[in-house]
Amino acid sequence: MPDRTALHEKRGIDRIEDPLLNKDTAFTEAERRKWGLLGLLPPHIDTLEEQAERAYDAFSVKDSLLEKHIFLRQLQDENETLFYRLLLDHVEEMMPIVYTPVVGQACQEFSHIYRRPRGIFLAYPHRDILDDILAEVERDIDVIVVTDGERILGLGDQGAGGMGIPIGKLSLYSLCGGIHPTQTLPVLLDLGTNNKERLEDPRYIGWRHERIKGEEYDAFIDAFVTAVKKRFPDVLLQWEDFASVDAERILAKYRNSLCTFNDDIQGTAAVTTGTILAAIAAAGGKLEDQRIVMLGAGSAGIGITDQLVATMVRHGLGEADAHARFYVLDIDGLLHDGRTDLDEVHRPHAQSLKNLAGWDCDLTKPIGLADVVRNARPTVLVGVTGQAGAFTEEVVREMARNADRPIFFPLSNPTSRAEATPTDLLNWTDGKAVIATGSPFDPVVFGGKTHVIAQCNNSYIFPAMGTAILASGARRVTDNMFMSAAEALRDKSPALKDVNDSLLPALKDIREVSRHIALAVARQAQDDGVADPTTREELERRVDETMWTPEYD
Ligand SMILES: NC(=O)C1=CN([C@@H]2O[C@H](COP(=O)(O)OP(=O)(O)OC[C@H]3O[C@@H](n4cnc5c(N)ncnc54)[C@H](O)[C@@H]3O)[C@@H](O)[C@H]2O)C=CC1
Numbered sequence: 001m002p003d004r005t006a007l008h009e010k011r012g013i014d015r016i017e018d019p020l021l022n023k024d025t026a027f028t029e030a031e032r033r034k035w036g037l038l039g040l041l042p043p044h045i046d047t048l049e050e051q052a053e054r055a056y057d058a059f060s061v062k063d064s065l066l067e068k069h070i071f072l073r074q075l076q077d078e079n080e081t082l083f084y085r086l087l088l089d090h091v092e093e094m095m096p097i098v099y100t101p102v103v104g105q106a107c108q109e110f111s112h113i114y115r116r117p118r119g120i121f122l123a124y125p126h127r128d129i130l131d132d133i134l135a136e137v138e139r140d141i142d143v144i145v146v147t148d149g150e151r152i153l154g155l156g157d158q159g160a161g162g163m164g165i166p167i168g169k170l171s172l173y174s175l176c177g178g179i180h181p182t183q184t185l186p187v188l189l190d191l192g193t194n195n196k197e198r199l200e201d202p203r204y205i206g207w208r209h210e211r212i213k214g215e216e217y218d219a220f221i222d223a224f225v226t227a228v229k230k231r232f233p234d235v236l237l238q239w240e241d242f243a244s245v246d247a248e249r250i251l252a253k254y255r256n257s258l259c260t261f262n263d264d265i266q267g268t269a270a271v272t273t274g275t276i277l278a279a280i281a282a283a284g285g286k287l288e289d290q291r292i293v294m295l296g297a298g299s300a301g302i303g304i305t306d307q308l309v310a311t312m313v314r315h316g317l318g319e320a321d322a323h324a325r326f327y328v329l330d331i332d333g334l335l336h337d338g339r340t341d342l343d344e345v346h347r348p349h350a351q352s353l354k355n356l357a358g359w360d361c362d363l364t365k366p367i368g369l370a371d372v373v374r375n376a377r378p379t380v381l382v383g384v385t386g387q388a389g390a391f392t393e394e395v396v397r398e399m400a401r402n403a404d405r406p407i408f409f410p411l412s413n414p415t416s417r418a419e420a421t422p423t424d425l426l427n428w429t430d431g432k433a434v435i436a437t438g439s440p441f442d443p444v445v446f447g448g449k450t451h452v453i454a455q456c457n458n459s460y461i462f463p464a465m466g467t468a469i470l471a472s473g474a475r476r477v478t479d480n481m482f483m484s485a486a487e488a489l490r491d492k493s494p495a496l497k498d499v500n501d502s503l504l505p506a507l508k509d510i511r512e513v514s515r516h517i518a519l520a521v522a523r524q525a526q527d528d529g530v531a532d533p534t535t536r537e538e539l540e541r542r543v544d545e546t547m548w549t550p551e552y553d
């Protein structure tokens with residue numbers, strides 16, 4: 001085991017090369033003397049603000065988004081305090097660079113832009129020593145984000161390049177939720193890749209092998225969870241961007257044995273529920289009166305549907321009535337009880353063929369989106385397919401014929417995978433569309449009015465979840481905690497005050513919003529008995545204490 005106490009004593013170039021200790025030109029004269037840094041640094045002493053301004057100048061002259069991403073990642077590897085100070089000063093400009101959409105390209109290009117390691121790569125050939133590898137981590141870890149790289153955003157299997165996602169997600173834990181970066185660990189489980197382009201790329205840095213699946217895969221995941229529980233028993237373990245079939249199985253297996261959640265299923269469900277609740281409340285309607293089409297029945301689609309059904313039930317609908325208000329489609333069309341290919345996860349979301357009796361389409365053939373929209377006359381259309389253009393003009397125009405304020409959520413990431421663009425949605429609905437997207441889009445001017453497009457992304461939820469769990473000491477993650485997160489987010493919607501305003505708060509306010517959500521979630525953890533009770537004031541104090549602001553010690 002490494003000697004953790006010795007770490008803070010690093011001297012000379014070792015101190016400068018440690019991104020968690022480095023202050024670079026901001027080391028004071030006394031620190032320079034103490035740590036043997038005189039001569040290694042130029043004589044001028046900067047403040048953090050001056051360093052951030054210099055870094056911003058250097059960032060600004062990079063002429064491609066990928067170059068900007070590389071610049072920020074390098075800064076993160078050199079000086080984490082400065083990296084987060086810069087991000088916090090320019091959240092709206094830089095979040096799309098370290099997160100979606102640019103992180104998608106960074107994952108695709110990972111092997112080509114690779115500079116130095118960050119996080120832990122656990123590769124299948126090392127399956128018998130995962131525990132030993134984790135034992136080498138030199139810090140106590142509170143949050144792990146782990147992926148196996150198989151479903152990176154809507155970009156499919158990126159193998160080891162998927163590491164960009166845990167790195168990006170954890171950057172948001174620190175940026176938005178204030179979790180100190182020393183407490184976080186990105187993990188990539190390298191079980192191979194089925195991406196031919198990656199396998200044939202001479203620069204590919206992952207394990208060059210087709211994906212391991214089946215019992216071997218499950219045994220590997222089990223060895224990983226066992227090692228995590230042993231080394232970091234109180235850690236929050238977030239699963240990210242796994243293929244749907246694995247994501248659901250893993251969550252079901254481990255959710256009651258450690259503090260864990262799946263962001264694509266549960267985080268996405270909470271942000272979408274909160275945003276839909278805001279959209280409906282702003283328009284003066286009720287959730288239980290909506291007819292909702294979910295295009296995509298993977299991790300995100302099923303997670304969102306489950307939480308919206310649960311919300312309708314909380315609002316007084318019976319479970320069967322609530323389910324009947326949803327039309328869930330996968331690549332083979334509407335899920336209905338006449339289909340023989342549905343698995344356990346999908347069957348509860350199948351429409352009864354009896355309910356479709358009067359529909360004007362051939363019910364013996366796959367029932368596509370256009371048929372569903374024409375017959376069900378939905379008020380809400382959510383896209384989580386990873387398929388650009390899946391909301392066709394015909395479908396969108398049909399929605400607008402049947403609803404005064406049709407709600408469209410093309411949530412797929414990155415931007416290139418959005419099911420429709422806000423501009424098209426507004427054009428095709430004569431400005432009636434109420435919109436939120438997964439990746440950021442610029443405001444759209446239509447009919448003389450500026451429409452601010454909310455970014456309905458789980459980034460509004462998972463960092464706050466982390467803050468809540470750390471502050472409250474929660475031992476498990478409950479469904480109620482995600483419900484509280486959704487409701488707390490809804491309450492912060494600017495559209496509740498002005499129906500023409502954005503559905504979600506501006507990213508520049510993300511810290512305050514995350515704090516508000518974290519408090520609600522932490523209180524819920526206490527109410528659910530998964531965290532020890534405290535007074536409200538004490539909990540608030542702990543949340544504030546957990547939220548680190550990037551400043552030098
Ligand atoms: N905005 C946000 O916060 C989030 C967005 N997402 C995005 O949602 C997308 C899907 O993610 P997952 O559910 O995890 O993926 P997944 O691979 O588990 O599911 C995709 C689903 O879409 C269906 N599908 C594919 N093409 C279709 C088509 N043309 N018509 C109808 N259905 C189709 C598939 O059958 C499958 O059910 C990704 O692009 C991801 O980036 C995911 C999580 C969070």
Ligand SMILES: CC(=O)C(=O)O
Nearest residue numbers: 153241264413457458
């Ligand atoms: C945002 C996110 O988690 C995804 O697109 O997978």
Ligand SMILES: [Mg+2]
Nearest residue numbers: 153240241264
């Ligand atoms: Mg994801």
